[in-house]
Amino acid sequence: MTKEGRTADMAVAEGRATLQDVAERARVSTATVSRVLNGNYPVAAETRKRVEKAVRALGYVANAHARALAGVTSRTVGVVVSEIVDPFFSLIVHGIQREAAAAGRICLIGSTLGEEHRELEIIELLYEQRAEAVILVGGALLDERHQSKLAGRAKAMAAAGSKLVLCGRPPLAAPAPSAAVHYDNEHGALNATDHLMGLGHRRILYLGGWPGISTQRDRVAGYRLAHERRGLKVDPELVVEGEFSRRFGYERTARALADALDFTAILAANDATAAGALQALRDGGRRVPDDVSVVGYDDVPVAAETVPALTTVHIPLQEMGRAAVRLAVGPQDTGRKGDWSDDGPSQGSLVLGTHLVLRGSTAPAPVG
Amino acid sequence: MTKEGRTADMAVAEGRATLQDVAERARVSTATVSRVLNGNYPVAAETRKRVEKAVRALGYVANAHARALAGVTSRTVGVVVSEIVDPFFSLIVHGIQREAAAAGRICLIGSTLGEEHRELEIIELLYEQRAEAVILVGGALLDERHQSKLAGRAKAMAAAGSKLVLCGRPPLAAPAPSAAVHYDNEHGALNATDHLMGLGHRRILYLGGWPGISTQRDRVAGYRLAHERRGLKVDPELVVEGEFSRRFGYERTARALADALDFTAILAANDATAAGALQALRDGGRRVPDDVSVVGYDDVPVAAETVPALTTVHIPLQEMGRAAVRLAVGPQDTGRKGDWSDDGPSQGSLVLGTHLVLRGSTAPAPVG
DNA sequence: CTGAAAGCGCTTACAG
């Protein structure tokens, strides 16, 4: 074992080495060590070498807390998701992780565990950790009190030089500063419905989705708009909301079949719901797409794996996550901290396009 | 607008309020404010009220960095995953999030983005953030250099009062301190293989899985052990390793069919691979389970959703995540910081059971 | 029950 090796082990045995330890070993001041570590200041080559050697010998790793306290940003971005097991969220998070890694940031990920109203608690925890920015992933809770609390939080964060970024939901109402990256949700549903109508379907069952969230509101709106554009009325019996889940899709399709509800196609609120519908249809002896056409929404992996594979609305989920990080850590500070809180309501609002992916689950409406 | 409301807005406009601000407003010392906030010390009811009012008025949120620096633990647990989009990982992470929330912790989640050797970099980032513990999720890279670096890191962390927890992989070799929660991986594969053998299958294709990782090593070992126990030889042609992926499962099954490889059952390295095999079998005109039986591994949601549904090995993924957090933040410090680095090699090592879930993809081997 | 003060481990003007 080398002398250096032994000393490193000793340092290890005593706990974490500090800047001070490194400075002493290299016989320089802590200021100098800090400078070589941050590499943003001229240091004599000779000195630099000594410091680097000491750093290695002691196995020194900077304390991010001390660094953050001393004024440098935390290099941490906060993320709030509902359920990480839901591919809609995990694909977005994947994009966030990729872009965060590229920007040298690490992610603090909080989950509401499916209880959306806990969003504010999680934001508070993330804010406590002084995340540079907090990204809220997924649809917005349709609750005025909740939204106004969110707006309050956004203001406080802006004033403190941090920011709130919305990902997969529309920007906050006017006076609150926030950035947002969204997708043309309503338009996606409009296209999907119109695709079915173009195939001759007139009685289309809208199935699934939780009405408490903006995602659902916009999808249903697109479904209705498609009818309106063709001068058709929506039969209220054909709009069955509830949950975004495979189980819900299965049960309600089975019930519709049992009730002999008249429909030739299903627009599901998301792919999981559509997969459930597919299974209920099969169990009920209906052929897809011969007897019934089915369209999903999201284009998560399962959509390509069902039998038949699902025609669905593609959302660039990963890209949306990446864009959110760009908005979050974006154009580096101009130095005027908290400054943009005065710039007006919104700090950039992106809308990504969606498009229909045609696969095997849709076909012309059966004749007769 | 109340007077208090106005002041709160003013404070907000000036950036984050500090303990000092609260103290001034409540006309007490910062020590007192700290005490009422932490509630671990007697404070006069009257004083407490004044402080609480000031906190609310200023919208004060503690700075976790300052708190951590001043000696309190960071209440942050680090997590390293490969691909968060893979349900194997996201289910474990879900369990981690649940338990972490219950313990009042927040998770810093780093991803290697599928490049396992980057694990060490991520650990370093997490260590920099002074995570209380770092949980490594998923199989271990079978690489001695990597393992010994990991051991070095584990020692350094232990000395610094933090710890490394392994989740879904075996404990580190002897002299490195670490806690681990694993599952009886080899046994699961043994059972699955034996189930097929019990149904009369003798030529079982082992399909998929990346040989560079402990997960695969143990599953293949279980497959071999099952043969050994029955005094059967493993035909090397029947062991097709490569990747854990649906695509790999599809392609290699299609190829096996094209090559007229002789087999009546498939043990897939995981459910995704099995789902790909199922599709190739269907595309190749084989009926499952009549012509070929298929068994998956993991029991992630997709296993219950394929047609037919997959017989597979269930791993208590969520529970494994929860257990990892318990090991991570576990029995609160006895105060002897870094002490357990001397206690021996391992800090508790749990092994959770797996079991076979019988669904529709397995049946007796076809006669003849 | 309350306060003054030291200290956690960094960074960064300010001098030299």
Added chain:
DNA sequence: CTGAAAGCGCTTACAG
């Protein structure tokens, strides 16, 4: 190119 010193926002003995 280098160092002494202040300061970031907390917590916690130590006094009272």
